[in-house]
Amino acid sequence: MRIATWNVNSLKARLARVEEWLGYAQPDVLCLQETKLADSAFPAMAFQALGYDSAHHGEGRWNGVAILSRVGLEDVVAGFTDQSEDETTEARLLWATCDGVRIGTVYVPNGRMVGSEHYDAKLAWLDRLRNHVTTQCDATGNLVLCGDWNVAPEDRDVFDVKKLHGATHVSPPEREALAAITGWGMEDVFRRIYDDEKLYSWWDYRAGDFHEGRGLRIDLVLATKPMAERATWALIDRNARKGKLPSDHAPLLVDFDV
DNA sequence: ATGGTAGCGCTGCTA
Numbered sequence: 001m002r003i004a005t006w007n008v009n010s011l012k013a014r015l016a017r018v019e020e021w022l023g024y025a026q027p028d029v030l031c032l033q034e035t036k037l038a039d040s041a042f043p044a045m046a047f048q049a050l051g052y053d054s055a056h057h058g059e060g061r062w063n064g065v066a067i068l069s070r071v072g073l074e075d076v077v078a079g080f081t082d083q084s085e086d087e088t089t090e091a092r093l094l095w096a097t098c099d100g101v102r103i104g105t106v107y108v109p110n111g112r113m114v115g116s117e118h119y120d121a122k123l124a125w126l127d128r129l130r131n132h133v134t135t136q137c138d139a140t141g142n143l144v145l146c147g148d149w150n151v152a153p154e155d156r157d158v159f160d161v162k163k164l165h166g167a168t169h170v171s172p173p174e175r176e177a178l179a180a181i182t183g184w185g186m187e188d189v190f191r192r193i194y195d196d197e198k199l200y201s202w203w204d205y206r207a208g209d210f211h212e213g214r215g216l217r218i219d220l221v222l223a224t225k226p227m228a229e230r231a232t233w234a235l236i237d238r239n240a241r242k243g244k245l246p247s248d249h250a251p252l253l254v255d256f257d258v
Numbered sequence: 259a260t261g262g263t264a265g266c267g268c269t270g271c272t273a
Binding site for chain 2: 036112
């Protein structure tokens, strides 16, 4: 099973690129983030025409997550299950079961500046996700949780450690919040395949950062042990970050022997 | 050298 994750930074702006990419990347499951669409505007028919069932959880202008699958799509759950009736939350989490694998797509809040209310909200969101996963999910089962985590797990995932020291995406509390999730029983699968530095998944649009190699690895596929052990191949598809009007993120693909 | 781009949507916010 090939599972991919891609922050597309507006599915409306990126639909043609996503369709083209599905054609040559051939994922069985694709998790999307930042669709920036309301559910009513989600182009389900375009994906159905390519053989993919889909589920979308969106709010319109910002955020929005989706799962596309050509191997079945069942038991779709949007958001946190502890959500109260009147709680309004941003569309950042969606689950589905695809061919026996429980798959989640996440778009973790950016956090903006360390110490800001947005940063505190990011840490709180990650802790809520940890609570959700550790109480609702089975670490011995087939679980894959992928998306834009807005956290670079280690210094080797950052283009300039000194420049970004203590900043958002690399601060110790963010890394600890992510580690609390992996520590429960999931692995950053990409690192099972590659040890290298300078393998990034996001580059700022500004100042030629992509072409200068100034990026971060913040898009991650986490998998429980039984799944991670069956990972056979992974790739950050930098070609999808090139050309006219790309997303600022590249897609990440992982093959599992299931 | 403290810049720069993209998306949404029409003003400035978000990333």
